[in-house]
Amino acid sequence: MILNANLKRWAIVLNIIGCIQFIIITAIAMVFYEGGTYIDFSTSRYIFWYNYFSDLGRTVAHSGTSNTISFILFTTTLSIWGLFQIPFYILLPSCFKDSKGLKKFYLSGSLLGILTGISYIGIAFTPSDITDLHDIFVILGFGSIFLSVILYAYVIFKDSYYANFYAIVFLITAIILGIYFIIISLIPNNQTNVRLFIYVVGQKVMIYTLLICGIVQGFGAMKQLPM
DSSP states (O other): OOHHHHHHHHHHHHHHHHHHHHHHHHHHHHHHHHOOOSSOOOOOOOTTTOOOGGGGSSSTTTSBOOHHHHHHHHHHHHHHHHHHHHHHHHHGGGOOOTTTTTTTHHHHHHHHHHHHHHHHHHTTTTTTTTTTTTHHHHHHHHHHHHHHHHHHHHHHHHHHSOHHHHHHHHHHHHHHHHHHHHHHHOOOOOOOOOHHHHHHHHHHHHHHHOOOOOHHHHHHHTTOOOO
């Protein structure tokens, strides 16, 4: 039991670390990005409102300059985020005490969470300037986490031992992701600065929401462990 509790604790801590390090290391990678956006190749730096996170992981920046440092930082940090998320979702189902009738929901939620972690690693190792697999992993990763947070929101609402606050956080996360998916599906497919701004800002809001959600859910899961 002690070993099991320690494993859970480490899985939770790694998940929190994975989220925090991504915020920090991507901020550093932005400093080293070699410039350019999808529309304007002449910019000399990372522009927060017009450069995607994935631009950090390009082997060659949009400016045409080698993007080695930013590429290495982004590939490393996104891989860590994905890798550290996997054990968290493996052990998260064991945090639910009132599991009657909920097993199929939290197991499905965890399988989707694990798939998300694998997809993040896939995104990291398929730079957008090299292969179209990058976009496939993006769709797979964010689609799976969207479904996962919905399922876990439902599970927590139904579990009498787990505080509903954490279900609300999951639900807010799902709403933000859903709004982003709807917005990008409605915007005309033309290369304009307005479209790029909406896409990039929406992506930033979505990803930072997922990171905050991951940290909050880590502390929520920690409260379910025996003292």
